[in-house]
Amino acid sequence: MAKDMAEPLKVALLGCGVVGSAVARRLVDDASDLAARVGAPLELIGVAVRDLDKPRPASGVPQDLLTTDAEALVAKADLVVELMGGIEPARSLLLRAIDHGASVVTANKALLGADGPQLYEAADARGVDLSFEASVAGAIPLLRPLRESLAGDSVQRVMGIVNGTTNFILDKMDRTGAALADVLAEAQQLGYAEADPTADVEGHDAQAKAAILASLAFHTRVSTGDVHCEGIMGITADDIRDARKIGCTVKLLAICERTADGVSARVHPTLVPRSHPLASVREAFNAVFLETELAGELMFYGQGAGAQPTASAVLGDLVQAARHKVDGGRGPGESAYAALPILPIDQARTSYFIRLDVLDQPGVLARVANVFGNQGVSIESMRQGVVRSEDGLAMLQIVTHQATDAALARTVEGLQAADDVHEVASVLRVEGM
Numbered sequence: 001m002a003k004d005m006a007e008p009l010k011v012a013l014l015g016c017g018v019v020g021s022a023v024a025r026r027l028v029d030d031a032s033d034l035a036a037r038v039g040a041p042l043e044l045i046g047v048a049v050r051d052l053d054k055p056r057p058a059s060g061v062p063q064d065l066l067t068t069d070a071e072a073l074v075a076k077a078d079l080v081v082e083l084m085g086g087i088e089p090a091r092s093l094l095l096r097a098i099d100h101g102a103s104v105v106t107a108n109k110a111l112l113g114a115d116g117p118q119l120y121e122a123a124d125a126r127g128v129d130l131s132f133e134a135s136v137a138g139a140i141p142l143l144r145p146l147r148e149s150l151a152g153d154s155v156q157r158v159m160g161i162v163n164g165t166t167n168f169i170l171d172k173m174d175r176t177g178a179a180l181a182d183v184l185a186e187a188q189q190l191g192y193a194e195a196d197p198t199a200d201v202e203g204h205d206a207q208a209k210a211a212i213l214a215s216l217a218f219h220t221r222v223s224t225g226d227v228h229c230e231g232i233m234g235i236t237a238d239d240i241r242d243a244r245k246i247g248c249t250v251k252l253l254a255i256c257e258r259t260a261d262g263v264s265a266r267v268h269p270t271l272v273p274r275s276h277p278l279a280s281v282r283e284a285f286n287a288v289f290l291e292t293e294l295a296g297e298l299m300f301y302g303q304g305a306g307a308q309p310t311a312s313a314v315l316g317d318l319v320q321a322a323r324h325k326v327d328g329g330r331g332p333g334e335s336a337y338a339a340l341p342i343l344p345i346d347q348a349r350t351s352y353f354i355r356l357d358v359l360d361q362p363g364v365l366a367r368v369a370n371v372f373g374n375q376g377v378s379i380e381s382m383r384q385g386v387v388r389s390e391d392g393l394a395m396l397q398i399v400t401h402q403a404t405d406a407a408l409a410r411t412v413e414g415l416q417a418a419d420d421v422h423e424v425a426s427v428l429r430v431e432g433m
């Protein structure tokens with residue numbers, strides 16, 4: 001039996017770009033379904049844009065709902081959906097909305113990674129919802145499981161592919177042997193990578209997402225600046241070829257770990273064995289692998305970007321926040337009670353793949369092995385590649401057992417200083433062996 005409808009809830013949308021248009025379209029086209037699910041109509045009262053005259057056929061928003069006065073709009077709303085991106089004015093508008101008693105939904109990982117605590121504190125103080133499922137891994141339900149379904153468990157490790165653009169590039173390099181620059185150009189043509197792909201390829205997009213994931217997973221505060229970040233621009237076709245030779249592929253991973261000493265969060269290109277579930281994540285898809293004390297291993301997979309997939313996550317948050325407005329209560333606020341220290345990257349433990357050009361002379365292997373041994377770094381495998389008789393050099397490919405980043409850095413310094421070593425051509429971390 002249909003329940004009685006409550007009074008309409010006023011929804012303000014801030015930004016009408018890729019994701020905003022898809023959210024607006026759904027609010028307009030599926031109003032009656034959404035009303036039935038919420039128990040009240042969701043009335044779109046306005047959409048804040050920069051340019052009133054720009055045609056927006058994808059959004060289906062009537063022209064008279066567009067406004068450039070975002071401040072006035074949020075002051076009238078019960079629910080505010082922020083899809084403008086960037087830090088300001090998004091932060092001020094969300095704080096203003098919260099101050100007025102509106103619940104807020106955002107997909108803005110840059111803002112949450114930089115200033116999440118300020119928004120959480122404001123939402124908690126005002127007793128409204130702040131939800132942001134779309135900010136990490138787009139459509140994939142991941143943050144709600146972390147905040148709600150796993151609230152009684154203990155997450156120990158989060159390891160994921162959370163950037164679709166870089167996964168598309170690395171996957172294409174892996175399948176075709178192409179150089180990064182060529183694949184990046186193709187990704188731009190196809191619309192996966194933005195005209196300015198810096199935030200994706202330098203790892204900053206994944207860095208902000210890792211901060212959000214680590215905060216939720218470990219009930220602590222981790223901001224973007226706490227996450228060690230290396231992007232994919234240094235990855236060459238030779239790295240991909242080497243990875244393949246040892247049964248691996250290269251992925252940009254966000255890895256968040258809780259250790260006895262605190263929290264470590266890092267983003268970097270990583271060799272992953274082809275047998276690992278993350279290795280089979282193709283094209284622009286995302287996947288996140290959780291290790292928890294009680295549930296064991298969990299994997300979440302799906303579309304991490306795109307207008308409609310991202311709108312799905314935004315609308316899920318909006319419906320949930322609207323239900324709370326109708327029925328009372330609110331979703332979980334910030335849980336940062338653990339207040340864990342952030343561990344420096346030096347202390348992160350992982351295995352490494354190292355490619356060296358060494359002099360092709362007797363005793364070289366033993367001397368190279370000694371450099372590792374001197375730093376307490378144990379070698380798992382050492383393989384000699386091509387010997388180039390023209391310059392008397394041989395290529396060595398070495399995989400280590402787990403060691404700290406600090407020990408590895410000292411090992412690389414030792415190798416660079418060794419007379420037998422012509423060049424340390426590549427150093428990459430390995431996970432999931």
Ligand SMILES: NC(=O)C1=CN([C@@H]2O[C@H](COP(=O)(O)OP(=O)(O)OC[C@H]3O[C@@H](n4cnc5c(N)ncnc54)[C@H](O)[C@@H]3O)[C@@H](O)[C@H]2O)C=CC1
Nearest residue numbers: 015016017018019048049050083084085107108305306310
């Ligand atoms: N596009 C995607 O696949 C995903 C996007 N996101 C996040 O969603 C948010 C929106 O992303 P997109 O829709 O892709 O960006 P977009 O650039 O297509 O849309 C943003 C829109 O906001 C407008 N805008 C910016 N500042 C404004 C202001 N002060 N007043 C009024 N309008 C303003 C812009 O003119 C633009 O139309 C961002 O935070 C992004 O990180 C999250 C997951 C996936």
Ligand SMILES: N[C@@H](CC=O)C(=O)O
Nearest residue numbers: 162163164165304305
């Ligand atoms: N640029 C991001 C989009 C969503 O966050 C990506 O490529 O994954």
Ligand code: NA
Nearest residue numbers: 133137138140
């Ligand atoms: Na998500």
